[in-house]
Amino acid sequence: MGINLTLITKDPLQNSEALVFDITGDSQHIILAINPGSTSTKIAVFSGKDVVLEQTLRHSIEEIASFGSVIEQYKWRKQLILDTLAQHKIDVNTLSAVIGRGGLLHPIESGVYEVNQIMIDELTHTKSQHASNLGAIIANEIAAECQVKAYIADPVVVDELEEVNRLTGVKSIRRRSIFHALNQKAMARRYADDIGRPYEELNLVVAHLGGGISVAAHCQGRVIDCNNALDGDGPIAPERAGTIPAGDLIDLCYSGKYTHKEARSLIVGGGGLVSLCNSNSVIDIQQRATQGDTEAALALDAMCYGVAKHIGQMAVALNGEVDAIILTGGIAHSPYVTNTISKKCRFIAPIEIYAGENELQALAMNALLVLQGSLEAKTYE
Numbered sequence: 500m501g502i503n504l505t506l507i508t509k510d511p512l513q514n515s516e517a518l519v520f521d522i523t524g525d526s527q528h529i530i531l532a533i534n535p536g537s538t539s540t541k542i543a544v545f546s547g548k549d550v551v552l553e554q555t556l557r558h559s560i561e562e563i564a565s566f567g568s569v570i571e572q573y574k575w576r577k578q579l580i581l582d583t584l585a586q587h588k589i590d591v592n593t594l595s596a597v598i599g600r601g602g603l604l605h606p607i608e609s610g611v612y613e614v615n616q617i618m619i620d621e622l623t624h625t626k627s628q629h630a631s632n633l634g635a636i637i638a639n640e641i642a643a644e645c646q647v648k649a650y651i652a653d654p655v656v657v658d659e660l661e662e663v664n665r666l667t668g669v670k671s672i673r674r675r676s677i678f679h680a681l682n683q684k685a686m687a688r689r690y691a692d693d694i695g696r697p698y699e700e701l702n703l704v705v706a707h708l709g710g711g712i713s714v715a716a717h718c719q720g721r722v723i724d725c726n727n728a729l730d731g732d733g734p735i736a737p738e739r740a741g742t743i744p745a746g747d748l749i750d751l752c753y754s755g756k757y758t759h760k761e762a763r764s765l766i767v768g769g770g771g772l773v774s775l776c777n778s779n780s781v782i783d784i785q786q787r788a789t790q791g792d793t794e795a796a797l798a799l800d801a802m803c804y805g806v807a808k809h810i811g812q813m814a815v816a817l818n819g820e821v822d823a824i825i826l827t828g829g830i831a832h833s834p835y836v837t838n839t840i841s842k843k844c845r846f847i848a849p850i851e852i853y854a855g856e857n858e859l860q861a862l863a864m865n866a867l868l869v870l871q872g873s874l875e876a877k878t879y880e
Contacts, residue, residue, distance in 0.1 A: 527547070527595070528545075528546070528547060528595045528596070528867055528870045528871075529544065529545070529546050529551075529593050529594050529595050530544070530545045530594070530595060530596050530597070530598065530863045530866045530867060530870075531543075531544050531584075531591075531594050531596075531597045531598070531638075531641065532544075532545070532597075532598050532599075532859045532860075532862040532863045532866070533580065533597065533598070533599040533600065533634055533637055533638050533641075533862075534599070534600045534631075534634065534858050534859055534862065535576060535599075535600065535630040535631060535633040535634050535637070536630050536631075537563070537630050538557065538558050538559075538560070538563065539555050539556060539557045539558060540555075540556045540558070540576050540579065540580065541553075541554070541555050541556070541858070541859055542554050542556065542580055542583065542584075542859070543859040543860070543863065544584070544589055545863040545867070547867075550860075551589065552583075552584075552587050552589060553859065554583055556576075556579050556580070556583060558576075568628060569628045569629065569630055569632060569633065570622075570623055570632065570633070570636075572630075572633060573633045573636050573637055573640075576633060576637060577637045577640055577641065580637065580641070581641070591641060591644065591645045592645045593645075594641075594642070594645050594647055595647060595870055596642070596647050596648055596649070596650060596866045596869070596870055597638040597639075597641050597642040597645075597647065597648075597649045597650075598611075598638060598649070598650040598651065598652060598862045598863065598865065598866040599614075599633075599634025599635045599636075599637060599638030599639075599649065599650075599651055599862075600631045600634035600651065600654070600681065600858060600862065601631065601634060601635060601651035601652065601653065601654020601655070601656070601681075602622050602625075602627075602629060602631040602632030602633070602634060602635060602651075602654060602655075603622075603625060603627040603629050603631065603632055603654075603655065603656060603677075603729075604618065604621055604622065604654060604656050604879070605621070605656065606656050606657075606658030606675075606676065607654070607656060607657060607658065607879065608657065608658070608659065608877075609653055609657045609659065609680065609684060609721075609722075610652070610653070610874075610876075610877045611650050611651070611652045611653075611865045611866070611868070611869050611874060611876045611877065612650060612651050612652070612876060612877050612878070612879045613648055613649070613650055613876040613877075613878065613879070614635045614638060614639045614642075614648075614649040614650060614651060614879075615878065615879055617879055617880060618635055618651075618879045619635065619636060619639060622635055622636055623636065629729075631654070631655065634651060635649065635651050638650070638651070648876075650865070650866055650869065650876060652681060652861070652862055652865035652866070653680040653681040653684050653685075653861075653865070654680065654681070655677050655678060655679065655680055655681075655728075655729060656676070656677060656680075657676065657678075657680035657684075657722065658675075658676040659676065659721040659722045659723060660674070660676045660722070660723060660724060660725075661723045661724070664723065664724045664816070674727065675727050675730075676722065676725055676727070677727045677728060677729040677730065678707070678713035678715055678722070678725040678726070678727070678728050679707035679709065679711075679713045679728065679828070680722070681858050681861050681862065682707055682827055682828065682856055682857050682858055682861060683705045683707055683713065683715055683717070683722070683827070684722075684861075685857060685860075685861035685864065686705060686825055686827045686853045686857065687701070687703050687705055687717050687825065689853060690703065690823060690825055690851055690853070697720075698717075698720050699719050699720035700719060701717070701719065701822045701823070702716075702717065702718055702719065702817045702820050702821050702822050703716075703717040703821070703822060703823055703824070703825060704716055704717070704810050704813040704814055704817070704821055704823075704824045704825070704847075704848070705717055705824075705825045705827065706806055706809070706810060706824070706825070706826050706827070706828075706840070707728075707827050707828040707856075708736075708806065708826065708827070708828035708829070708830035708831050708836065709736075709737075709828040709829050709830060709856060710736065710737050710738040710739075710779060711728040711729065711731075711736050711737075711738060711739045712726075712728060712733060712734050712736040712739065712802075712805075712806060712828075713725055713726055713728035713733065714726055714733060714734070714806065714809040714810055714812075714813055715813060716813035716814075716816040716817050718816075718817055723816060723817075724812075724813060724816040725813075726742075726809060729767070730766070730767065731766040731767045731770055731771075733805070733809055734802060734804075734805025734806045734808070734809050735770075735771050735772070735775075735798070735801050735802045735805050736771045736772070736802065737771050737772045737773065737779040737780075737781065737802075737830070738767070738768055738769075738770065738771055738772070738773055738779050739766065739767060739770050739771045740765065740766045740767075740770025740771055740774065741770070741771065741805055743766070751765075771802070772784060772798055772799075772802065775794070775798040775801075776794065776795050776798050781799070781830050781833055781836065782833075784798065784799050785799065785833065785835060799835075799836070800839065802836075803836055803839040803840050803843075804839075804843070806840050807839075807840050807843035807844045810824055810840070810844045810847065811844060811847065814844075814847045814848070819847075821847055821848035822848060822849075823848050823849050823850070823851050824844060824845075824847060824848050824849070824850045824851070825850075825851050825852075825853060826840065826841075826850065826851070826852045826853070826854075827852075827853045827854065827855070827856075827857070828854070828855070828856055829854070829855060829856055831852055831853070831854035831855070832854040832855070837850075837852050
């Protein structure tokens with residue numbers, strides 16, 4: 500089976516780069532991919548190698564606020580998806596499979612998983628509020644209606660950490676693997692395909708640069724170390740504070756100025772560039788920097804510096820034996836960001852840039868490989 504990868508660039512820094520996986524001879528397979536986010540639901544329909552439809556359904560703050568919890572949104576989001584498909588004259592009964600972004604499940608190994616009742620129950624009753632939890636639930640309901648199977652692939656909880664990387668200096672606290680597994684794995688495999696070598700033979704450091712930033716060490720097909728991007732560890736990011744000095748963070752939490760929820764929002768959502776520059780837009784912050792805003796310039800450089808430092812850390816996890824460093828995610832569209840990072844860590848290994856989040860395309864590729872019989876879906880248990 501040959502897989503050809505075609506990159507279609509649209510608007511810079513807007514996460515709109517489409518990665519089309521050209522898998523010959525499979526135009527009969529029609530796949531719906533669903534990626535729920537905090538204020539949007541991204542969907543795409545693929546017919547073999549062709550993107551039939553790609554849409555971002557945006558949700559206002561007022562619409563989201565009308566629901567008491569994330570799980571309560573699933574029927575509303577599902578109907579928006581069905582209405583959009585109908586508007587574009589796409590019959591759901593023609594679908595071969597539906598695949599959603601995996602949510603905050605318990606730690607699992609990398610791969611494609613068929614959605615089952617155990618997964619649905621766990622996502623429905625989890626205390627972890629995240630829009631990605633809706634991916635499997637919505638995919639499962641739509642798939643059931645058209646009598647096909649639903650899947651998830653490489654959710655953020657993919658856990659391949661080595662045991663030594665789990666320990667912290669507090670016995671009751673262990674490090675968790677929560678990162679952009681879907682796009683990181685897809686771009687690592689894309690690089691391997693580009694150079695004609697198996698992913699499982701390569702040592703790679705991959706940095707996903709988005710609203711959150713994850714940097715991971717890929718050791719011969721397994722991610723043996725990474726920062727917890729969900730909880731805001733690692734570099735400063737547009738919407739994450741990054742790792743904070745522990746003593747100062749403890750003092751802040753016990754200052755009496757913040758509730759538990761408010762303190763968490765300082766780290767996730769309201770941290771990073773949002774806190775430093777009152778904006779999560781790298782485009783906006785770059786423009787302000789070029790117009791003489793020294794605080795904006797310093798914040799942007801601090802983010803880049805943090806990414807480079809964590810790339811260095813992951814190189815250590817690989818014993819310095821790094822075949823390549825991959826910069827991906829929406830912010831990798833920015834030449835300033837990628838050049839600034841590259842200058843600090845290009846001595847480690849060659850740097851490759853695969854800009855864009857590519858999550859819908861990665862989901863569709865995984866579903867297509869299962870439909871082809873080239874990949875076996877795993878059972879979640």
